[in-house]
Amino acid sequence: MAASIFAAVPLSPPVAVFKLTADFREDGDSRKVNLGVGAYRTDEGQPWVLPVVKKVKQLIVNDNSLNHEYLPILGLPEFRANASRIALGDDSPAIKENRVGSVQSLGGTGALRIGAEFLRRWYNGNNNTATPVYVSSPTWENHNSVFMDAGFKDIRPYHYWDAAKRGLDIQGLLNDMESAPESSIFILHACAHNPTGTDPSPEQWKQIAAVMKRRSLFPFFDSAYQGFASGSLDKDAWAVRFFVSEGFELFCAQSFSKNFGLYNERVGNLTVVGKDADNVKRVLSQMEKIVRTTWSNPPSQGARIVATTLSSPELFDEWKGNVKTMADRVLLMRSELRSRLEALGTPGTWNHITEQIGMFSFTGLNPKQVEYLIKEKHIYLLASGRINMCGLTTKNLDYVAKSIHEAVTKIQ
Numbered sequence: 001m002a003a004s005i006f007a008a009v010p011l012s013p014p015v016a017v018f019k020l021t022a023d024f025r026e027d028g029d030s031r032k033v034n035l036g037v038g039a040y041r042t043d044e045g046q047p048w049v050l051p052v053v054k055k056v057k058q059l060i061v062n063d064n065s066l067n068h069e070y071l072p073i074l075g076l077p078e079f080r081a082n083a084s085r086i087a088l089g090d091d092s093p094a095i096k097e098n099r100v101g102s103v104q105s106l107g108g109t110g111a112l113r114i115g116a117e118f119l120r121r122w123y124n125g126n127n128n129t130a131t132p133v134y135v136s137s138p139t140w141e142n143h144n145s146v147f148m149d150a151g152f153k154d155i156r157p158y159h160y161w162d163a164a165k166r167g168l169d170i171q172g173l174l175n176d177m178e179s180a181p182e183s184s185i186f187i188l189h190a191c192a193h194n195p196t197g198t199d200p201s202p203e204q205w206k207q208i209a210a211v212m213k214r215r216s217l218f219p220f221f222d223s224a225y226q227g228f229a230s231g232s233l234d235k236d237a238w239a240v241r242f243f244v245s246e247g248f249e250l251f252c253a254q255s256f257s258k259n260f261g262l263y264n265e266r267v268g269n270l271t272v273v274g275k276d277a278d279n280v281k282r283v284l285s286q287m288e289k290i291v292r293t294t295w296s297n298p299p300s301q302g303a304r305i306v307a308t309t310l311s312s313p314e315l316f317d318e319w320k321g322n323v324k325t326m327a328d329r330v331l332l333m334r335s336e337l338r339s340r341l342e343a344l345g346t347p348g349t350w351n352h353i354t355e356q357i358g359m360f361s362f363t364g365l366n367p368k369q370v371e372y373l374i375k376e377k378h379i380y381l382l383a384s385g386r387i388n389m390c391g392l393t394t395k396n397l398d399y400v401a402k403s404i405h406e407a408v409t410k411i412q
Ligand SMILES: Cc1ncc(COP(=O)(O)O)c(C=O)c1O
Pocket: 038, 106, 107, 108, 109, 110, 140, 189, 194, 222, 224, 255, 256, 257, 263, 267, 268
């Protein structure tokens, strides 16, 4: 028989974070802990269906006016409008001036991908394969691949994390913006930076905006954790809203995976803020073409859940309460882990655990210490030392803290 036409296909390595979860599942040790996965867990270590989501799902089931017709290519109108409203704020001048548009997408990833594809085709002239795209160092690993797959050939890191001081390298970041070619694209984490858990302060965002405006750099916000960082939707959207108030045209990719716990429904939104209604209309007309050849039109269930919740004042309040429950549990785990490490006298400083925000903490553990935790302690985390705070529970905190202590004291 002739060889397979696929004989030359190289085997690609698995995606690290999903591989980690698969390894965790196979591990038979009763002490095992998964600190790798990027999803919320309750104090029982279980996924959480938000009570408001449960309620809205029931409303949808009982609503006989709903059917399974195709949605419009750009998505459910009430979802798109409400999603953009929570990103930009109720009194956003851009919304009032009718210069905001949006595209319902398959998760935050889909929003990034549609935005990237559009920018490559149409931003600042057409066919922008050579336009530099800057991503923070480090960043969520998919940023590089999404922009590369959209055709961008020059993807560059910008300074972000200062490992020595375990905080933001604001000077390095500003210097990189100063020296970036005009019209470069910058991917900015709106809040709860993944993986470092470290965001610029409002004063630092102001400095960033000033340089970006002077150097004509394009802000593409990635907002995957609104509400999760501080427990407040408004506080977590501060940077995006500040940029809009400064007159920027921008994109904001929103994910409802984390703050609604709708990971597998794939519900996201790409908010487009333009100079005026006419510009936004033309941009959306091109995005519609891109969506048509990508997924043709989006799924409805997740978008309906979000739209129903956001458009009812009572359900909206209930949702904000649910988000706060998740954010508060993360904050509690942060302080509990820090106090245990400090009580054990674990070498190093651990204040960064409580200073960082969002789901993740960049512990500062090195790859050898991570390997020790996985192999000897059955505690799974990314090689970068990033841990998901939601993997911690009141039952495993002592074990995790003691294991980190051992890893840090035994292995340099
Ligand atoms: C920074 C960042 N952006 C985007 C996403 C994508 O979210 P979604 O699962 O909605 O595609 C994630 C998810 O982990 C993320 O951490």
